[in-house]
Amino acid sequence: MSNAFRDLLKKVGSGVHTGEDLTRAEAMAAAKMMLLQEATPAQIGAFLIAHRIKRPTGEELAGMLDAYDELGPKLTAIDSALQPIVLGIPYDGRLRTAPISPIIVLLLATVGQPVIMHGSDRMPTKYGVPLIDLWQGLGVDFSKLSLAETQRVFATTGIGFVYLPQHFPQAQTIFDYRDQIGKRPPLATMELIWCPYAEDARIVAGFVHPPTEGMFQGALSLRGISSFTTVKGLEGSCELPRDRTAIVGVFADNTLVEHLHLSARDYDFASKNVPFESTAQTVADMQAILQGKPSELMQTALWNGGFYLWRSGICEDMRSGIAMTEELLTNGKVAQKLQEVSQSLSSTMLAG
Template structure:
């Protein structure tokens, strides 16, 4: 038993009237003691559920990120020094709507924007489809390459992925607690803003509830991250919805005033509205994805163009969303995204 961890547990787990928030340093130490398994299983489980009930603060998330920074892996920086876009998705996956994140990454990569994603296998509590299985179905293997090999793939294809069980086994050992406590722990929010990359980057973090967005903004601000994006996306991902308003936060903390630009975008205003494509199973999804990359008119096409266009608008020289939509359509219809996909298959196999 860790006596040090017990004191931190007492602080967050004393109930609604006497519990206290951890300092950033205390939160980092708590995360370290969990990653190194110096805290016992009983202590870890108690801490995670107590912290969920209390609700984490931005300061506590910043401390947890400090620990991940120390213990977690990092893909070495691109030789070009180019900014990498980090597209997040909850680690416990998706089970209601079709994820477009991997396909969006391919479009961005084709346009010269490097993208990194990260995650593990099927994970409690949702047990939804994880990114690594989607990529695997597309013929891209992210389970095997080393970090240096991943950097090489990123250099050559503008796409990279950090697979949690291989690269960060200390964090992977905490996955079992999700099933045992039956609830998403604060780690689920942490994973949306963790960046396993050593170079310049731009985080895009999905969220569901407004308090989570505030927490994310506070944590990243404390960590010295000046620009980042938040998206009230599908199932907590950064996939923009089509059938409702896309609520987006563009943060630039270098500005003394108006550090947050709030966007409310409607896909229907750009001819891309409609129902969000429904998730059924991996076989159906892969059939849709491949047809979409072939330039066919599929139920997934408008979702991919809508998402790709937004990120192209934000991260390329596209002056407006209309121009970015036309650019996304052309990249797909000219077969360039398909070529990029096959190039990635060649290097990540």
């Protein structure tokens, strides 16, 4: 048993009247002791549920990010005129709406915008379809790459995937506790703004509940990251919904510059999301999109692609971004990027 961890547990788990928030240094220490298994299983489980009940502060999230920064993997800079975008997508995946993120990542990489993703396998508490499964369905298996191999694919294609079981096993061990306590702990919030990149990057973080934006702002400010984007997206992802107004927070110099309110109807898209049926069906639909075939999921790809091309500075507005997305999908350029990624991955693995 760790007496030091027990003291931190007592602070967050003492209830409404006597409980206390952790300092940034204490939160970092607690996260490190959990990641390194210096705390006992009983202590870790108690901390995670107590901290969820208490709710995290931005300072505590900053401390947890400090621990991830010290112990976790990082991709390094590549030859690109654009800062990479790091997508903060919930690790426990999607169950209700069909995801489109791999198509958007391929689209951005096609126009020279590097993108970094991070995640794992199916995991608690939702056990929805994760990014890694979708990429595997498209013929790209990032799970087999070492970090050095991931770096080479990232440098070659502009797409990187930090896969926790392979690249950050200390963090992967925490997921068993999530399953056992049956709730998503504050670490799940922190993961949305984790940046496994050694240089400056543009963080785009999905979220569900409005107070989360304030936590993001507090944590990233303490970490010296003052410009980022938040998306109240589908199931907490970075994907814009079609059935409701998409709310996007644009932060610069640690200030909320504006909340964009984007309605799919204003851009001639139907006000409905594509339901998730199965991983196989979603992969088949994405493959059809890459062939330029019209579909409801193609409409979702156009809606999201237009937004990301605009906000990346590739296009001057949403409408031109939507038009460019349609052109790149129908002329086969995005499909070519997928083939390039697949070939890069294969050659990298053969090179060892």
